[in-house]
Amino acid sequence: xxxxxxxxxxxxxxxxxxxxxxxxxxxxxxxxxxxxxxxxxxxxxxxxxxxxxxxxxxxxxxxxxxxxxxxxxxxxxxxxxxxxxxxxxxxxxxxxxxxxxxxxxxxxxxxxxxxxxxxxxxxxxxxxxxxxxxxxxxxxxxxxxxxxxxxxxxxxxxxxxxxxxxxxxxxxxxxxxxxxxxxxxxxxxxxxxxx
Numbered sequence: 177x178x179x180x181x182x183x184x185x186x187x188x189x190x191x192x193x194x195x196x197x198x199x200x201x202x203x204x205x206x207x208x209x210x211x212x213x214x215x216x217x218x219x220x221x222x223x224x225x226x227x228x229x230x231x232x233x234x235x236x237x238x239x240x241x242x243x244x245x246x247x248x249x250x251x252x253x254x255x256x257x258x259x260x261x262x263x264x265x266x267x268x269x270x271x272x273x274x275x276x277x278x279x280x281x282x283x284x285x286x287x288x289x290x291x292x293x294x295x296x297x298x299x300x301x302x303x304x305x306x307x308x309x310x311x312x313x314x315x316x317x318x319x320x321x322x323x324x325x326x327x328x329x330x331x332x333x334x335x336x337x338x339x340x341x342x343x344x345x346x347x348x349x350x351x352x353x354x355x356x357x358x359x360x361x362x363x364x365x366x367x368x369x370x371x
Contacts, residue, residue, distance in 0.1 A: 179289075181343040181346040181351035183350070186218020186304065186318025187242045187286035189279050190340070193357055202244050203280040206273040207262055215243050215337070216311030218318035220333060221278055222362060228276040235304020235323055235332045238360040241280035245316075260316030282361045287340045288361040289351045291321035294336070298324060302332035303357045322354065337357040 189200040207215070208227045215221060215230060220239040222231035231239035243261070248268040250257045266274055278287075291306065303322045311318040322334065339345055340353035358364065 179351040184321030190287045193283040202277045210265040210267045216318035217260040232352045238362045244277045270362040288322045292324040301327040304332040
C-alpha cells in the first residue's frame with residue numbers, strides 16, 4: 177500500500193518535546209532585500225550575518241527553525257503584503273528588509289514526509305531536508321522531504337523521533353509522515369551569527 181502523501185511538504189509544527197504546551201509560536205526575523213534564493217513555507221532556515229537564509233544548502237547546516245511566511249511593503253503598490261513564502265527577488269518599498277516569521281522554538285516538533293521507506297531501526301538517528309529547497313510558487317508550500325538514505329547518529333539537522341499518527345502511514349513506502357525534532361539548532365549549538 178502506498179502512503180496518501182505523494183510528495184514532500186517541508187515541515188509542519190506538531191507539538192513540543194515532552195508534551196509541554198505547544199503554541200507554535202514564531203519569532204520575527206529579517207530577510208535582506210533582494211536576496212536571491214527562494215524560501216518556501218515549511219523549509220529550514222538559519223541566521224547568517226543577522227539575516228534569514230536557507231538552511232538547506234547542506235543537511236548538516238545548523239538552523240533556527242522553519243519559515244512560516246513573510247511580510248513587506250510592496251514597492252509597486254506601497255501596500256502591506258503577506259506571503260506564505262519568499263519568491264526571490266523581492267525588494268520592498270524604500271529597499272526595506274522583508275520580515276520573516278519563523279517557527280523558532282528549539283523544542284518544537286515537526287511532521288515531515290520521508291523520501292524513502294523508514295525502517296524502525298532508523299528512529300533516533302538524524303536526517304536532513306532535501307538539499308535543494310523547492311516548493312509550489314502557487315501555494316508557497318515547500319516540497320522538501322526528509323533524507324532517510326543519509327541518516328547518521330549525530331551529524332544531520334533533524335532527529336527522527338517517531339512515526340506520525342497518520343492512519344494511512346505505510347512503513348514500507350516513501351512519503352511516510354514522521355515526527356522530527358531539532359538536532360543542530362543554532363540556539364543550542366551557539367552557532368548563531370548575528371554580526
